[in-house]
Amino acid sequence: MTITPFNIAISDTALNDLKQRLANTRWVDAMPHSGWSEGCDADFLKRAVAYWRDGFDWRVQEQRLNALGQFMTQVDGQSVHFIHRRGTGPAPLPLILTHGWPGSFVEMAAIIPLLTDPGSHGGDPQDAFDVVVPSLPGYGFSPAPTAPGTGPLQIADLWAGLMTQLGYVRFGAQGGDWGAGVSTWLALRHPQRVAGVHLNFISGSYRPPLTDAEPAITSDEQAFLQSELAWSDAEGAYGRIQGTKPQSLALGLNDSPAGLAAWILEKFHGWSGFHGDIEKGFGLDELLTNLSVYWFTGTVGSSFRMYVEGRARPLHFASGQRVLPPLGVAQFPDELPMPPRSWVERCFDVQRWTMMPRGGHFAAMEQPQSLAEEIRAFFRPLR
Template sequence: MGASSVLNVAAPHPMAASEAIRPFRIHVAEKALVDMRRRINETRWPDREAVADESQGVQLAAIQQIARYWGTEYDWRKIEARLNALPQFITEIDGLDIHFIHIRSKHSNALPLIVTHGWPGSVIEQLKIIDPLTNPTAHGGTAADAFHLVIPSIPGYGFSARPTTGGWETGRTARAWVVLMKRLGYTRFAAQGGDLGGGVVTAMGKQAPPELLGIHTNFPATVPLDIAKALQAGHPPPADLAADEKRAYEQLTILFAKKRAYAALMATRPQTLYGLADSPVGLASWLLDHGDGYGQPAAAIMSAVLGRTINGHPADGLTRDDVLDDITLYWLTNTAVSSARFYWENKLNLYNFADVSVPAAVSVFPGENYPAPRSWTERAYHKLIYFNEVMKGGHYAAWEQPQLFSAELRAAFRSLRQAT
């Protein structure tokens, strides 16, 4: 009962030319929704955690509260309608069907931009930045700030096909994105991403195809190699670090020591996660947790689903329905395991020294996994055209702070427009 049987894909018959761009609409069969609700309502629960906080994982009362809403009131058809109101397409690249949203600005000089989501995200993370970026005059910007926007689903995620053979790592995805943009007629474009999407844009930056004007990332890979070595060895911060470097070092120490198990598991044994394909609640807790308790990056997500601000990290633009839309998308497309495989495939260290020479812009959001110091960022991105420490927002910056995020992209790419 995979996605293929539950999704009624309203796409025209594939054309002879494998480069065809086929319109795409989503319609999940009602029986798939009924089955999901039945499973949620028949969940077999473990005991309550043995602690009074979230230090052992997502708390039983929290996940039960989410499950109650998800199994009774939540309405998938709303997000389905929102997605179907957008121009969605599928095209085959490198043997794989790639799903994407494509919105052209009415402003003819708009800058083409491809924005890539991460894990446990999807195209749903980016829905709120579409209008600010493509239609800036309605959001406090000028016509000169406009973007033509392409938002693809990573292979194995959402409505893109799930690879059946190995090899779809960040580098191959990066090359596919260049093919996609060129196929859409964009000969010069910029790229943006956070989380694994940050890994993809870093790979694009390293590949430096001539069409790529520059990149922006909210997940910069800046850790110098000597620092990475010290971190791996578990050493205390080197004595000569500046204050912001020391802070980054300490956050990375905690991250690698306590918050990376889910990533390590998906990078080594993704197939063993059968339970995530079979249990909606198991999938939801896995996607919600992100291995960091109520610290960032999961804090904004938890604030949204619980309806209260956790540890000072507000949900802001994020709602409970947003989060459940994303989780339900993973469930209905049965992509828990295929999305996890991206970690297994990935050969790029997402944190270490990017060594990128194309023009690069970086926004550091305060709730990100680690606050990249400017010094490290300048070493990793040799042509840093923009660097800003944003006042609010976390790991899901586009989802949490869509206006702020959009303003960052306008500022970040301004100099590249002038250059063209």
């Protein structure tokens, strides 16, 4: 298949339409002093919308993203948008990074140079990677599949095909959120090609076998299951609706940029390690660049398909089934509920597990330097 260079070029008409829609937002009355407890904080959202309309410069961000080196190709009939950056070092190891929801390839912008050119960022050129960052199907500039059936398992096969097109036989995989699930499936289905898997989140659908022949659940594992259940009850409504009735929600978010901002920015607030101060932590430009990718491509609805497909094929392991390539885990303190190491070791060959000092769910955006250092350390003996 032909790999072609790709540049983002949003029309002035689309930019003006966004500004007009933001100007015409129909605001709702929030309960006084509710803050973030019932969704996106109203005062924050009004500031973000005003900046998106009058202060945010998409053309600057568009130019920054285009400098990353973007391409398009087809893999098994599916069009895939991706970044490809060659490493600067004696023998760069190919590495495919996979984002999740509500992120996009924008999540990886800061970490790419740290991985491709470690010598210029306080590291050793021996640790350089050739970095590939695909957009999940139905996210951003990767078109949505035209029929049901493309979930994390199938995407793992697409990624293997993409790496073949790029000439990479052996490579590493890294991801968080849905990217963790895709990376795990990639290692399960293509163990002879995957040098190692590094995750900053363990897929919420992962379940080891729990038959009578398996070791009994430990107290730490039971505590994790209870915390996961409590988190799902308090915070998991978004996943239930996105996985069961996505079309009803998608229409409103695809029609209202303010609605889209409320839905997505609330997750960056609740899941990050910036303890509520996401304006200072991420910066509005970074948050709105990610939002703008969803808006201009009209892909918030198609991004929900991952929840539908993930429910249809969860990452449940049969007795004796294991992920063969080595696993490294970076556990960030403000991440969503994470299982103890013993729970993961039931099915994975865990060779490195690091408790990180700070950060949350969006590790590549929040703490790119520390995550890059951890990725380098994990893959160093696997090259």
